[in-house]
Amino acid sequence: MSTTEASQPAILKWADGKTGEFKRQASTFRENISDEPNAQFTPEVGRYHLYVSYACPWAHRTLLVRALKGLEDIISVDVVHWHMQENGWPFKDGYEDSLYGSKFIRDIYFKAQSDYGGRFTVPVLWDKKTQTIVNNESSEIIRMLNTAFDKIVPEKAGINFYPDHLKAEIDSVNEWVYDTVNNGVYKAGFATSQEAYEKNVHPLFKSLDRIEEMLSKADYLVGNTLTEADLRLWTTIVRFDPVYHGHFKCNIKGIEKDYPHILKWARRIYQMPKVAETVNMEHIKNHYYKSHVQINPTGVVPAGMGPNLAEPKI
Numbered sequence: 001m002s003t004t005e006a007s008q009p010a011i012l013k014w015a016d017g018k019t020g021e022f023k024r025q026a027s028t029f030r031e032n033i034s035d036e037p038n039a040q041f042t043p044e045v046g047r048y049h050l051y052v053s054y055a056c057p058w059a060h061r062t063l064l065v066r067a068l069k070g071l072e073d074i075i076s077v078d079v080v081h082w083h084m085q086e087n088g089w090p091f092k093d094g095y096e097d098s099l100y101g102s103k104f105i106r107d108i109y110f111k112a113q114s115d116y117g118g119r120f121t122v123p124v125l126w127d128k129k130t131q132t133i134v135n136n137e138s139s140e141i142i143r144m145l146n147t148a149f150d151k152i153v154p155e156k157a158g159i160n161f162y163p164d165h166l167k168a169e170i171d172s173v174n175e176w177v178y179d180t181v182n183n184g185v186y187k188a189g190f191a192t193s194q195e196a197y198e199k200n201v202h203p204l205f206k207s208l209d210r211i212e213e214m215l216s217k218a219d220y221l222v223g224n225t226l227t228e229a230d231l232r233l234w235t236t237i238v239r240f241d242p243v244y245h246g247h248f249k250c251n252i253k254g255i256e257k258d259y260p261h262i263l264k265w266a267r268r269i270y271q272m273p274k275v276a277e278t279v280n281m282e283h284i285k286n287h288y289y290k291s292h293v294q295i296n297p298t299g300v301v302p303a304g305m306g307p308n309l310a311e312p313k314i
């Protein structure tokens with residue numbers, strides 16, 4: 001029997017009441033940081049702020065690119081507490097909003113737009129100067145961080161995760177990886193009918209098989225160099241065995257047991273300078289297993305931590 005939408009608490013109304021299928025809402029704030037003439041948001045040291053969760057794979061992408069592009073002293077960050085409840089992501093217990101002392105991430109959305117009616121998601125790229133949200137879509141934020149600050153941090157300008165000659169191929173990989181893997185785990189995990197679950201769990205593993213095959217022939221997904229396609233997939237793979245395999249019922253296969261090339265690729269990226277510091281497994285596990293009470297009502301967190309990505313050295 002499927003849980004109807006009406007019987008879910010407000011924060012859990014993620015699946016369609018009829019089909020039981022999870023529907024992700026489009027992000028609302030879609031501006032860009034750029035140094036084009038007349039740009040509203042120009043690249044400046046200390047002007048922008050990221051609100052992220054260590055638990056969230058979408059927010060994790062922005063932390064990764066911020067670190068790899070050497071933007072730590074340019075863009076400040078606040079991390080929300082992992083326990084998302086009725087009022088959404090909270091600031092508490094040492095995870096505070098250093099700019100405004102907000103209680104919840106929703107307060108930031110209302111500060112930007114008092115009649116905001118969408119979901120209160122992370123990541124949020126905030127402009128301290130005009131006190132508004134620049135963008136809350138991770139795929140666009142990582143594109144901005146990839147190039148917009150190159151004149152400010154010229155020593156990292158040579159690092160380009162979306163180079164011109166690979167754009168088409170990266171876009172094409174991103175498309176099916178987003179649909180079947182990044183969002184695929186959520187569609188399987190939040191399904192409230194057997195049909196909706198089955199419809200999404202099989203394409204997910206078909207894509208993982210395809211990725212395994214690609215990574216058996218190259219070190220990275222596109223152009224044999226680290227690109228945005230790898231970074232976007234990686235934050236999902238890091239969460240796969242410890243969370244999605246059990247919590248989201250994505251258990252046809254596991255990364256450590258069944259996908260040796262994906263595992264090696266995951267280690268290769270994890271072992272790059274500054275990457276390991278972006279991974280907080282305590283936040284990841286606690287968030288999913290304790291916040292999604294519709295899936296795990298006891299809030300018991302399984303002991304397994306997923307594969308050791310630090311060893312062996314790649």
Ligand SMILES: N[C@@H](CCC(=O)N[C@@H](CS)C(=O)NCC(=O)O)C(=O)O
Pocket residue numbers: 027055056057058059088119120121122123136137138139
């Ligand atoms: N498309 C967005 C998705 C962000 C997203 O869904 N974030 C989740 C956390 S993993 C969230 O904040 N959810 C809160 C909610 O939906 O209420 C992006 O990639 O930035």
